[in-house]
Amino acid sequence: MIDDLKGKRILVIGSSTGIGAAVAKAYAELGAKVAVHYNSSRDQAQALVKEIEGAGGHAILVGGDVSQTRGATKVVDEAAAGLGGLDVLVNNAGALLKRARLGEIDDALYDQVLDLNVRSVVMASQAALPHLRKAGGGSIIHTSSVAARNGGGPGALLYASAKAFVGNAVRNMAKELVGDRIRVNGVAPGVITTPFHERYSTPEMLETMRKTIPMAVLGTPEDCVGAYVFLASNKMSGYVTGQIIEVNGGQLMP
Numbered sequence: 001m002i003d004d005l006k007g008k009r010i011l012v013i014g015s016s017t018g019i020g021a022a023v024a025k026a027y028a029e030l031g032a033k034v035a036v037h038y039n040s041s042r043d044q045a046q047a048l049v050k051e052i053e054g055a056g057g058h059a060i061l062v063g064g065d066v067s068q069t070r071g072a073t074k075v076v077d078e079a080a081a082g083l084g085g086l087d088v089l090v091n092n093a094g095a096l097l098k099r100a101r102l103g104e105i106d107d108a109l110y111d112q113v114l115d116l117n118v119r120s121v122v123m124a125s126q127a128a129l130p131h132l133r134k135a136g137g138g139s140i141i142h143t144s145s146v147a148a149r150n151g152g153g154p155g156a157l158l159y160a161s162a163k164a165f166v167g168n169a170v171r172n173m174a175k176e177l178v179g180d181r182i183r184v185n186g187v188a189p190g191v192i193t194t195p196f197h198e199r200y201s202t203p204e205m206l207e208t209m210r211k212t213i214p215m216a217v218l219g220t221p222e223d224c225v226g227a228y229v230f231l232a233s234n235k236m237s238g239y240v241t242g243q244i245i246e247v248n249g250g251q252l253m254p
Contacts, residue, residue, distance in 0.1 A: 004235040006031030009083035009135075011076065013037045013066055013124055014093035016045035018194030019143065022221035023090060023228045024048065028057035030229065032088075035062050035079035039093075066093050067115040069123045076127035086131035088232045091121045092143045094163070096200045099155025110158060117162035121169055125184075129177075137181025140173065141231050142166050144188040146248045153205065163188075167244055174242030183234075183241040187227045190248025192219040214250035223247060 005027060015024040016038035025048065028034045034052065036059055038045035045061055052059040060082040065071040080086040094117045100109055121142055132138040145163040147153075152160030167186060174184040191197070191209045201209075210218055227245040230236045246252055 002030055002229060002233050002236060004233055005229070008032045008087040008232070009035075009080070009085050010088040010090065010232065011035040011037065011062070011079040011083070011086060011128070012090040012092060013075065013120070014039075014143075015090075016041035016048065018196060019189060019192060019221045019224050020090070020092040021048050022225050023092070024059070025052060026225045026229055027088075027232065028052040028059055029055070031057075032232075033058040033060075033083050035060050035083055037062050037064070037066075037075055037079070037093075039063065039065050066120040066124055067112070069119065072120055072123040073127040076124055076131070080128075080131040085135050086128055087135050087138045088141070089124065089128040089132070089138070090141045090143070090228065090232075091124055091166075093117075093120045093124075094143060094145075094159075095196065096156060096159040099153075099200060100158070101155050102157060104155075105158065113158040114162055117159065118165050121166055125169075125173060129180075129182075132182050133180050138183075139232050139234075140177075140182060140184045141228055142170050142184070142186040144170070144186045144244055146188055146190040146246065146252050148188060149246075149252050149254065153201075153209070170244055171242045178241060183231075183237070185231045185237070185240060185242065186244040187224060187231070188244050188246050188248070189224050190219055190246070190251045192221060192224060194221055209251075212251055213248070217249065219247065219249055 148163035
């Protein structure tokens with residue numbers, strides 16, 4: 001039984017739906033105090049907070065656009081204020097925004113994808129640093145993707161490349177922050193049935209992807225939860241930093 005998350009103060013950025021929502025709920029079930037973050041999906045985030053509180057857990061709601069530095073800083077600081085500090089940061093904001101092949105990429109799309117998937121990770125981590133230091137250390141967990149390793153599907157150049165950046169940020173931050181007793185790791189989900197694929201993948205595309213998975217099924221948000229719980233727990237992963245856990249049903253075996 002993982003009992004060292006009781007009372008831990010955890011911000012899950014991008015937790016109104018999908019993987020982030022499942023992870024926030026799991027942390028709360030293990031006794032953590034959770035900040036549920038949303039940008040546009042306030043209703044879903046608010047419903048999750050009510051669900052957590054209804055089950056006897058502790059959750060607060062924080063909103064903001066983490067694709068910009070000011071917004072990322074605001075979200076982290078508000079979460080820390082509302083939780084009474086910060087022990088764990090999960091950087092889970094990210095999206096493809098739209099599928100665009102090389103010849104279709106313009107400056108606006110480039111900026112939007114990189115700001116959301118890269119700037120948010122860097123600036124939220126920067127904003128969390130003083131709070132984690134004040135807590136005496138902690139854990140940062142970045143969400144990468146199988147696309148960071150295999151290049152992604154059609155029209156995913158910017159997204160896949162941004163997630164590759166996130167993977168390398170894990171390793172660099174792990175080395176930089178180890179002296180502060182801050183562990184930095186990542187989770188790289190495979191093809192997970194979330195609103196992400198509802199927006200960007202057709203049923204035919206998903207079936208093609210499914211056939212590349214040795215387990216022969218698409219993943220669910222709940223399939224990813226264990227990796228995030230493991231990496232947040234010092235008891236379970238106190239000697240683990242700079243690592244990325246691949247959760248993909250065998251689709252990629254590095």
